[in-house]
Amino acid sequence: MKLKNKIFFYSTFVFVILIVVLSVTIYYTFVNITYDRELERVESNAKSIHSGIREETDEYSAIDLMSFYVPNDGMLRVVNQDGQFMTSSIISGDVPNSLRKFNVGFERGRQSSILTHSGISYGFVQFPMIWTNGEVVYLQVFESLKTVDDNLDILRLVLMLVTAIALIPVFISGKLLSDLIIRPIQSLIQTMNDIKRSQTFKHIPLNKQSNDELFTMGQTFNELMDLLKENYEKQEAFVSNASHELRTPLTVIESYASLVKRRGLERPEVVKESIDAIHTEAVRMKDLTEQLLLLARRDQDWKLELSNIQLGQLLENIAKNMERAYNSKVDVDYPHSVTLYTDEQKLKQLIYIFVDNACKYSDVPVLIKLSEGPTIEIIDQGIGIPKDSIDQVFDRFYRVDEARNRDQGGTGLGLALAKELAESLSIKIDLDSEENKGTRVILRLNSLSSH
Structure with a gap:
């Protein structure tokens, strides 16, 4: 069954049940109240009859008084303590004769109830009294409630008619409700089918602002489409750039391999040059592949191994390693060492990326400075970064200058990886650079003891 039909049937069913239950409740509540009031009235009349019969005189006997006090459309009779009739039943109005022999289930004492005989309701009241011979007897008063039954029948018909009429708007509202819910x-x-058919990203048309869940669902879907489109475009660019980056070293390797194959036996110097070039490009391709895999497997690899580390000693070790790698001076400045609870290997990798860039593009010593905060500053006096490129340097494969990056062997992934590492370590990166004057990188560190 379609959702639209389910909503219609379930909502309609609930409303129908509510209306029926409400009508039945109203009817039986009114019946109980009405019968209770009528029984009170019959009891009041029975008291009057009881008082009147007790005023027996020589002129009027108890039987005569009973004939006088018998209620309209009712019956009076007297029974002894064994429930046997002591007098003939006196009836009036349209009461059937069969009521004279009607057994009410005699019990001694005062009684009052609503009885039904031949489809007619009667108010029944029983009073103990002293009979003319001094014996304790019971006066039984029956009064027809046919008028009340007729009125209740009319009420029942009215409620049934009102219920039937009320079901019409229930069906209409159920249809409108199902249409309203199912439309978005x-x-x-439809939009998803269009996306599937056309292989493009589309939005659900939202006609007006509202605060309901259906509008939120449409708005969330549109935001999801924007996110998917953005990620799809980034993925396309990533694959295209990765293919381009891998194609270049593979082409170089192929060219030099072909050169060695053609002239390697004749010219040994060609073999040495080719081996150096192939080795360089192979190393570059290996680094590129490792960085691509690390970026692609972030969820698995960004699991932190936290420990207390001495930042001063860490920076000293990094500086020594970079000095040996680039044969250039790297200075470290810190007034006192700072202890930080973080992932040592990932922090070291992050700092290496920025110090490596500083050493590549600067001919003067690089400065690593540790200060309160704690913050780490990597300062160089190299070629710098143009102002309009600072916001893009953390994008994957972005290069400020394609030629100079190719000369330095860069892949365009280092700063993108640095950004991922910084986010995993809750480190904020500030970058200040001026072309031909140098670059200043500020790492604002955070202890991860609360993570």
Whole structure:
């Protein structure tokens, strides 16, 4: 069954049950109240009859008084303590004769109840009294409630008619409700089918602002489409750039391999030159592949191994390693060492990326400075970065200058990886650079003891 039909049937069913239950409740509540009031009235009349019969005189006997006090459309009779009739039943109005022999289930004492005989309700009251011979007897008063039954029948018909009429707007409202709820869902399905058919990203049309969940669902879907489109475009660019980056070293390797194959036996110097070039490009391709895999497997690799580390000693070790690698001076400045609870290997990798860039593009010593905060500053006096490129240097494969990056062997992934590492370590990166004057990188560190 379709969702639209389910909503219609379930909502309609609930409203129908509520209306029926409400009507039945109203009817039986009114019946109980009405019968209770009528029984009180019959009891009041029975008291009057009881008082009147006790005023027996020589002129009027108890039987005569009973005939006088018998209620309209009712019956009076007297029974002894064994429930046997002591007098003939006196009836009036349209009461059937069969009521004279009607057994009410005699019990001694005062009684009052609503009885039904031949489809007619009667108010029944029983009073103990002293009979003319001094014996304790019971006066039984029956009064027809046919008028009340007729009125209740009319009420029942009215409630049934009102219930039937009330069901019409229930069905209409159920249909409108199902259409209202299902409309944005149908729009969502149609949009998804269009996306599937056209292989493009589309939005659900939202006609007006509202605060309901259906509008939020459409708005969330549109935001999801924007996110998917953005990620799809980034993925396309990533694959294209990765293919381009891998194609270059592979072409170089192929060219030099072909050169060695053609002239390697004749010219040994060609073999040495080719081996150096192939080795360089192979190392560069290996680094590129490792960085690509690390970026692609962030969820698995960004699991932190936290420990207390001495930042001063860490920076000293990094500086020594970079001095040996680039044969250039790297100075470290810190007034006192700072202890930080973080992932040592990932922090070291992050700092290496920025110090490596500083050493590549600067001919003067690089400065690593540790200060309160704690913050780490990597300062160089190299070629710098143009102002309009600072916001893009953390994008994957972005290069400020393609030629100079190719000369230095860069892949365009180092700063993108640095950004990922910084986010995993809750480190904020500030970059200040001026072309031909140098670059200043500020790492604002955070202890991860709360993570």
